[in-house]
Every structure is written in C-alpha cells, then in structure tokens.
Amino acid sequence: MLDCILQTLSSWGTSSIEEVASTGPGIRFFQLSVYKDRNVVIQLVKRAESAGFKAIALTVDSPRLGRREADIKNRFTLPSNLTLKNFEGLDLGKIDRTDDSGLASYVAGRVDRSLSWKDVKWLQTITRLPILVKGVITAEDASLAVQAGAAGVIVSNHGARQLDYVPATIMSLEEVVKAVQGKVPVFLDGGVRRGTDVFKALALGASGVFIGRPVLFSLAADGEAGVRKVLQMLHDELELTMALSGCRSIKEITRAHVVTPWDNPHVAPRL
Known part of the structure; x- marks a missing residue:
C-alpha cells in the first residue's frame, strides 16, 4: 500500500529539502512558492533536483494571501524554536510577529505577485523536473496550463483558505479533466477525508489525490x-x-459509478 504514496514538501516547511531526503527512499515532489528574488527560486529548485525530488508543484493561486481570519485573530507566527528551514542562511527563514498575521506579512513582502504563465516556461529553463501547476479550478486555466507546458495539473482551492465561495475541488474536477483532453494527468487536492472521496475523484477522471489535513491531524495525534x-x-x-x-x-472505476447534481438534479448521487 505504501508503494503508491508520495510526499509533497512545502517551500515553507520547517524541515529542509535535504533533511527530508535523508530520511530514506521515496517519491517526493517539491511545492514551490515563487519569490521576488528569482535567485532564491533557482537555488530551491536546484536543491530539490539534487536531492532526488521527482517534480515541482508550482503553486499559482497565492499571489496574495487570502484573509485567514483565524491567523489574524491568533496573530500567527512560528514558535521561536522553528524556522522555514529551506531559507536558512538567506535571511528569509523567520516569520516576524505582527499585529495581525505574520504569515500574511511575510508573503506580502517576499512572494512575487507578477507570477504568470510565462514563468512555467522560465522554470523549464532551469530544471529538468516536470512542473505540475497547483491551484487550477477552471477549464480555461487548465487549458492555459497545458499550453504553457505543464506536465500535470493539480485541482486545488488551497484548502478553501484563499477565497470565500470558491467551488469545492470535486465540483471543479471534471471540467478540468475534460479541458486537458488526456494530454497531462490531473490530480485532486482538498476535501479528501474518506476512501469514498478517493473513489469519487478517480471516477471523475483524477489520476490521484493529495491529502493534507488527515495526515496533519493524525501526525499531531500519534x-x-x-x-x-x-x-x-x-x-x-x-x-x-x-x-x-x-x-x-x-481501471474499472468509471464515470458511470457516480451521479452528480449536474447530471440530473432530481436523482440523488450514488456516492
């Protein structure tokens, strides 16, 4: 079972690329947030490549951080004993305490808001790794991602933390799958809590799913x-x-195994 599990490491992880790679063999992707200083981006990508990571998951839905009210209320910052380990030595590893969200202030000062489709092509000039575009929820963006040379698409709404009222990823999945026309794999990220959720995603055309909160909660618990x-x-x-x-x-899981509200609003979904 564990042979089919891969890990995506965040740019903002409190363990470094090299520390994670040293834990043993495994399939790992590196989630990339693009900084204003492109030399920092180059360093991160080269380090991931050298450490044996298999792909870059380029996050494209966060040119600005959404209004995360819990972070503002709690004045979120990292505990004093933790840093963003991938940026040690670059003076970018600390999230300062502020009157609202330290993370929001950090992103506003560091992350490149001008990110565009041309940057997918730019990344291809600095790495041999395939680039997956993470944060796509529409057919239009899925088509643009393929045109830009993305090796895959991750349907994600950033855990619904970026913008209120965006559709659930399972609602967006099928239109993205249709838009890419089988040219690249499509993955689902967000809302996976049960095996039935995995089944529904596969039936609607996903090549696989990513899970975050179940792993985070179980890690904290045990x-x-x-x-x-x-x-x-x-x-x-x-x-x-x-x-x-x-x-x-x-392979035997097909579209026929699910009925969605847009198939027939008068028929209750099977799953």
Whole structure:
C-alpha cells in the first residue's frame, strides 16, 4: 500500500529539502512558492533536483494571501524554536510577529505577485523536473496550463483558505479533466477525508489525490503511527468501496459509478 504514496514538501516547511531526503527512499515532489528574488527560486529548485525530488508543484493561486481570519485573530507566527528551514542562511527563514498575521506579512513582502504563465516556461529553463501547476479550478486555466507546458495539473482551492465561495475541488474536477483532453494527468487536492472521496475523484477522471489535513491531524495525534493508520484507513475504505461497486481494479472505476447534481438534479448521487 505504501508503494503508491508520495510526499509533497512545502517551500515553507520547517524541515529542509535535504533533511527530508535523508530520511530514506521515496517519491517526493517539491511545492514551490515563487519569490521576488528569482535567485532564491533557482537555488530551491536546484536543491530539490539534487536531492532526488521527482517534480515541482508550482503553486499559482497565492499571489496574495487570502484573509485567514483565524491567523489574524491568533496573530500567527512560528514558535521561536522553528524556522522555514529551506531559507536558512538567506535571511528569509523567520516569520516576524505582527499585529495581525505574520504569515500574511511575510508573503506580502517576499512572494512575487507578477507570477504568470510565462514563468512555467522560465522554470523549464532551469530544471529538468516536470512542473505540475497547483491551484487550477477552471477549464480555461487548465487549458492555459497545458499550453504553457505543464506536465500535470493539480485541482486545488488551497484548502478553501484563499477565497470565500470558491467551488469545492470535486465540483471543479471534471471540467478540468475534460479541458486537458488526456494530454497531462490531473490530480485532486482538498476535501479528501474518506476512501469514498478517493473513489469519487478517480471516477471523475483524477489520476490521484493529495491529502493534507488527515495526515496533519493524525501526525499531531500519534506521530508516525498515526499517519500510517490514517493511510491504511483510506486504503481499506477505498478497497471496500471498490468491492461494493463491483470494481476489481482501479481501471474499472468509471464515470458511470457516480451521479452528480449536474447530471440530473432530481436523482440523488450514488456516492
């Protein structure tokens, strides 16, 4: 089961690229936030490549940070014993305490708001790694991502933290899948809590799913054992859903296994 699990490491992780790579073999992607200082970006990408990471997940939906009211209320910052480890030595590793959200202030001062599709092509000039565009929820952007040379698309609304009232990613998935016309794989990120959620995403055309909060919560509750347990739970729930839906393999999961509100508003969804 664990052979099919990969990890995406955040640019803002409190463990560095090299520290994560040193933990042993595995398939790893590097999530990239593009800084105003492009030399910083080049360094990050080269380090990920050297450490054996397999792809760059370019986040494109955060030129500005959304209004995260909990962070503002809590005056979010990192504990004094933690830093953004990938930026140690670059004077970029600390999130200063402010009167609202330290993270929002950090992003406003560091992240490049001018990010555009041409930057996908620029990244291709500095790395051999495939570039997945993360943060796409419309057919139009999916088509533009393919035109720009993206090797894949990650349907994501940033955990619904960036903009109120954006659609759930499962609602956006199928139009993105149709837009890319099979040219690149499409992944789903956000809202995956059960194996049935994985099944629905696969039925609607996803090549795979990313999970965040279940892993985070289980890690906080029981460390490595907690993460192993939540992954096993998702695996077992997916397997049971497949069995009860008559699917002997992933390939047998098809669009016919789900009914969505836009198929027929008078028919309740099967899953």
